[in-house]
Amino acid sequence: MNILFLGPDKNPVLTYLQQTEDRVLQSEDIVSSNMIGNGEVFLVSYGYRHIITPDVLEAVGHRSVNLHISLLPYNRGADPNFWSFVEDSPKGVTIHRIDKGLDTGPVFIQKEISFSDENTLRTTYARLHEEIQQLFISHWMDIRNGILHPKPQPAGGSYHRSSQKQQLIDDIAKVYLDWEITKLKRYIHTKMNRVS
Numbered sequence: 001m002n003i004l005f006l007g008p009d010k011n012p013v014l015t016y017l018q019q020t021e022d023r024v025l026q027s028e029d030i031v032s033s034n035m036i037g038n039g040e041v042f043l044v045s046y047g048y049r050h051i052i053t054p055d056v057l058e059a060v061g062h063r064s065v066n067l068h069i070s071l072l073p074y075n076r077g078a079d080p081n082f083w084s085f086v087e088d089s090p091k092g093v094t095i096h097r098i099d100k101g102l103d104t105g106p107v108f109i110q111k112e113i114s115f116s117d118e119n120t121l122r123t124t125y126a127r128l129h130e131e132i133q134q135l136f137i138s139h140w141m142d143i144r145n146g147i148l149h150p151k152p153q154p155a156g157g158s159y160h161r162s163s164q165k166q167q168l169i170d171d172i173a174k175v176y177l178d179w180e181i182t183k184l185k186r187y188i189h190t191k192m193n194r195v196s
Contacts, residue, residue: 001021001022001040001041001042001144002021002022002023002024002025002040002041002042003017003021003023003024003025003041003042003043003044004025004027004031004035004036004041004042004043004044004060005017005024005025005026005027005044005045005046006026006027006028006031006043006044006045006046006048006050006052007026007028007044007045007046007047007048008028008047009026009028011046011047011133012133012137013044013046013067013133013136013137014026014046016136016137016140017044017140020140020141028048028049029050030050031050031052031053031056032053032055032056033053033055033056033058033059035056036056036059036060040063041059041060041063042060042063042064042065042144043056043060043063043064043065043098044064044065044067045064045065045066045067045098046066046067046132046136047067048066051102052064052098054100057098057099057100062097064097064098064105065095065096065097065098065108065136065143066095066096066097066098066103066105067093067094067095067132067133067136068080068093068094068095068096068103068132069081069093069125069128069129069132070083070084070091070092070093070094070103071084071089071090071091071092071093071094071110071112071113072094072096072103072107072110072153072157073104073153073154073155073156073157073158074087074089074090074157074158075087075089075157075158075159075160076102076103076104076157076158076159076160077102077103077159077160077161078160078161078162078164078165079160079162079164079165080160081121081124081125081128082121082165083158083160083165085121085124085181085184085185085188086184086185086188087158088185089158090112091112091113091114091115091124091128092110092111092112092113092128092131093110093111093113093128093131093132093135094107094109094110094132095107095108095109095110095132095135095136095139095143096108096150096153097150102159103159104153105150105153106150106151106152106153107150107151107152107153108139108143108148108149108150109135109139109148111131111135113127113128113131115127115181117180117181117182118180118181119180119181120178120179120180120181120184121178121179121181121184122178124181
């Protein structure tokens, strides 16, 4: 099967696909439906920074997955790991079908993950990526071959834009990445209380 991989060119998911599939095209740029052509293409999105347009989704049909580092429906959109700690929502990883919404498609598989307060955003981010890469590699053939069927996401959850995080952390630059989670939570809740 032909694979269109949307995301960075150096990661274990792309490497795995290149080793197991006949033809894999990779792009970090905005794609259009003419990249799909008339052949059967399966779209895999992981770390892709653009919204996939309806014409591309129509061209691939149901042959699409997105790898998202949150336990959907919680923390759709940008910075899911950050928001899972700020809002104290469940943490984990999800592989879901791509639909016209942002991270709203039906779920193929998820894994809930727990972290201790001694972790930092940097360490939790790295762990989430390791977990979703392994989850994808373990279940790709079942997804690809239609053995694993997606289920609708439960109601509720949350969605965030990048600008929301920036409003909370603009005065500490990137130092927060190495803060212990308890310190980060204390800072964010203090800042949020000042804003409201």
